[in-house]
Amino acid sequence: MERxxxxxxxxxxxxxxxxxxxxxxxxxxxxxxxxxxASSAYQYEGxxxxxxxxxxxxxxxxxxxxxxxxxxxxxxxxxxxxxxxKEDIGRMKEIGLDSFRFSISWPRILPLGxxxxxxxxxxxxxxxxxxxxxxxxxxxxxxxxxxxxxxxxLEDEYGGFLSPNIVDDFRDYANICFKEFGDRVKMxxxxxxxxxxxxxxxxxxxxxxxxxxxxxxxxxxxxxxxxPYIVMHHLILSHANAVQLxxxxxxxxxxxxxxxAVSCKWYVPKFDTIASKRAALRARDFLxxxxxxxxxxxxxxxxxRDLVGSRLPNFTxxxxxxxxxxxxxxxLNYYTARYANDSTYYNSVNLSYTTDSRVNITTEKNGIPIxxxxxxxxxxxxxxxxxxxxxxxxxxxxxxxxxITENGMGxxxxxxxxxxxxxNDTLRIKYHSLHLLxxxxxxKEGVDVKGYYIWSFLDDFEWAAGYTxxxxxxYIDYIDGxxxxxxxxxxxxxxxxxxxxxxxxxxxxxxxxx
Numbered sequence: 143m144e145r146x147x148x149x150x151x152x153x154x155x156x157x158x159x160x161x162x163x164x165x166x167x168x169x170x171x172x173x174x175x176x177x178x179x180a181s182s183a184y185q186y187e188g189x190x191x192x193x194x195x196x197x198x199x200x201x202x203x204x205x206x207x208x209x210x211x212x213x214x215x216x217x218x219x220x221x222x223x224x225x226x227x228k229e230d231i232g233r234m235k236e237i238g239l240d241s242f243r244f245s246i247s248w249p250r251i252l253p254l255g256x257x258x259x260x261x262x263x264x265x266x267x268x269x270x271x272x273x274x275x276x277x278x279x280x281x282x283x284x285x286x287x288x289x290x291x292x293x294x295x296l297e298d299e300y301g302g303f304l305s306p307n308i309v310d311d312f313r314d315y316a317n318i319c320f321k322e323f324g325d326r327v328k329m330x331x332x333x334x335x336x337x338x339x340x341x342x343x344x345x346x347x348x349x350x351x352x353x354x355x356x357x358x359x360x361x362x363x364x365x366x367x368x369x370p371y372i373v374m375h376h377l378i379l380s381h382a383n384a385v386q387l388x389x390x391x392x393x394x395x396x397x398x399x400x401x402x403a404v405s406c407k408w409y410v411p412k413f414d415t416i417a418s419k420r421a422a423l424r425a426r427d428f429l430x431x432x433x434x435x436x437x438x439x440x441x442x443x444x445x446x447r448d449l450v451g452s453r454l455p456n457f458t459x460x461x462x463x464x465x466x467x468x469x470x471x472x473x474l475n476y477y478t479a480r481y482a483n484d485s486t487y488y489n490s491v492n493l494s495y496t497t498d499s500r501v502n503i504t505t506e507k508n509g510i511p512i513x514x515x516x517x518x519x520x521x522x523x524x525x526x527x528x529x530x531x532x533x534x535x536x537x538x539x540x541x542x543x544x545x546i547t548e549n550g551m552g553x554x555x556x557x558x559x560x561x562x563x564x565x566n567d568t569l570r571i572k573y574h575s576l577h578l579l580x581x582x583x584x585x586k587e588g589v590d591v592k593g594y595y596i597w598s599f600l601d602d603f604e605w606a607a608g609y610t611x612x613x614x615x616x617y618i619d620y621i622d623g624x625x626x627x628x629x630x631x632x633x634x635x636x637x638x639x640x641x642x643x644x645x646x647x648x649x650x651x652x653x654x655x656x
Contacts, residue, residue: 166575168639170582176282176593177639178241179234179615180548182289182334184217185602187247189224194262196253198291199302203350210348210360213608220603221618224268229626230600231275233616237632238639241282243547243595244272245289245334248315255293256311257318266322273326284547284595286331286403287319287384288312290339290350297351303373304344309380316384317391324396331473331547332384335405336377337433344369345495348606357492367493368453375455378436378465385468402437403473403547406430408527412481412507421501422482424449426534428499438539440466449498471592472539473547476531476577479512479524480505516569517554518611523569525576532584532591543590549577550597552604552611561627565617570631578638596635600626 168177184190184200191197204216223230234242248255250265276283292302300307316332333339339349345366347354353364385400392398409425411418427435427443435443440462446454457465485502505512505522513524532544551573553564578594585591601614609620615632619625 166578166582166638170578172585174592176240176545177595177635178239178243178282178284178593179596179599180243181223181599181602182245182286182291183247183250184220184289184291185598185604186221186223186244186600187250188218188220188222190218192224193250193264193268194253195247195250195265197294198247198249199294199297199350200291202294202297203352207352210352210606211608212606212610215603215608217603219624221600222624223600226624226626227272228275230616231279231281233626233628233632234281234599235279237615237628237636239281239635241284241329241593241595242276242599243284243286243331245286245291246319247291248288249291249293249295251318252293252315253295255296255299255315257314259295261318266318269323273323277326282329283327284329284331284545284593285319285323285327286334287316288332288380289334290343292350302351303376303380304369306376306379308376309383312380313383313387317387320388320392320396324392324398328396328398329471329545330388330398330400331403332381332400333377334403334547335475336374336381336402337429338405340370340374340377341495344373355492355494358494358496366495370495371450371454374432375457378433379461382461382465382468386464399470401469401471401473401545402433403475404430404433406474406476406531408476408479408524408531409482409501409503410479410512410527412483412502412504417484418482421484424499425480425482425501425503428495428501434472434535434539436462436465437469437472438466438542445499449500453493469542471543471545472535473545474531474535475548475597476528476546477549477551477597478521479527481507481512516551516573518552518607521551523551523573523576525573525580527580528577529580529584529587532581532589533587536589541588541590543592545593545595546581546591547595548597549574549594550613552607552613555601555610555612561617561619564612565627565629567615567629567631570615570629571634574631574634 190201204211208214246269251262253262273283296302302308342349343351344353344364347359347361352361353369354361355364355366358366381402388400407429409422411422424445427445431443441457442454481504483502485500488500511522513522515522551570596615598613600616601612601618604611615629617627617629
């Protein structure tokens, strides 16, 4: 395999072709702005059946529905972050990252999902060691409590998030996290992408627990017309109850902040018509207004009330007061954009969350894609969308404090892929540099953004895509012992994050050669 070595001159020549990238650096952002990278437990840790951890719904899903994973893989081993986290933190420090976002595996802390089933001290010890090692290396943890790996025991007992019983069990789990780690963790995300979890898990059936109506997808049970809304309702109440607990019991002493990370696409009206503009507004309300509107205003968007009707649950007055304002910051996971136009098809019999917005979503107009295509079929590069999204949220939702909790792009990887090609990830450098350029513009226009997290620090298990999509700025050699290698994008971030204008590092730990 060809030798890979990256020097300052080579990097500069790459960046010269990317609009605005050479002018961008850490000083382009406000003092105290946080630059980090993100991960999640099931996608990273491995060690799924050791040290007391019991199965999550994803452990079950990949075994019961192997055909729903592109390469029939699982997160059983993933990147073995459970065993290799100290090496990975060393790489974070070498790049110069300020923060690392990771999630706690609920079934690693509470193997049976609830306190009555016993607390797993080995799980607590692992996360405590991880947090301590981050802090000792000058890296702040941002901790997500639920990144889709619900304990299978709760799914078996009462249907997981389909039942209101989940609210108390999530609050108890959150209480353990606050109690054990809150003295050192100052940034919490209760839920990762509850909107995507509800859609993919209960409307389309592509993700765990794999439920949907038979007229929507290949599922053995489910109801795409009602279950996504029920699940989201219980997710919101779970979040709000956990935040209420934190405010009453921990926040004054621990001085931390709590938010939610929301999946966001930017929707562009396909045509310059009133119908297209209204369709784009509906698409936004149904994807992320679904969660953001209750957190800011205490109820679901009016468009959803009008179109979903009685299938959309109601908050009591007390619940509405508890939900409203229950975030210190809003996490946004932005990757791409879509065109939106009125849908000419609506089936009033086979109802589903997927069609309730009555919007036709496309990736092209007149044969031209909305942005530069990438290897990943759903991801088109539309960097101006991050600015448009932020300005829209500023206007629509009273300018909340925002953290970009995920942004990134993937490369396809199979047996024919060359390691050197995947490490030489020029398009990823272009993707991040342009998104950071538009992000900096939004900040100058008054959006209150406090941080930016790369998805992902390592190549990982990418849910239904398995290991066929590589989103990391670090290459994982799945054939040779899960060895880690910096990609060019990692070196670009190293250069970007330098506080002084010095030459880029060329230490052996930064470079891959063979």
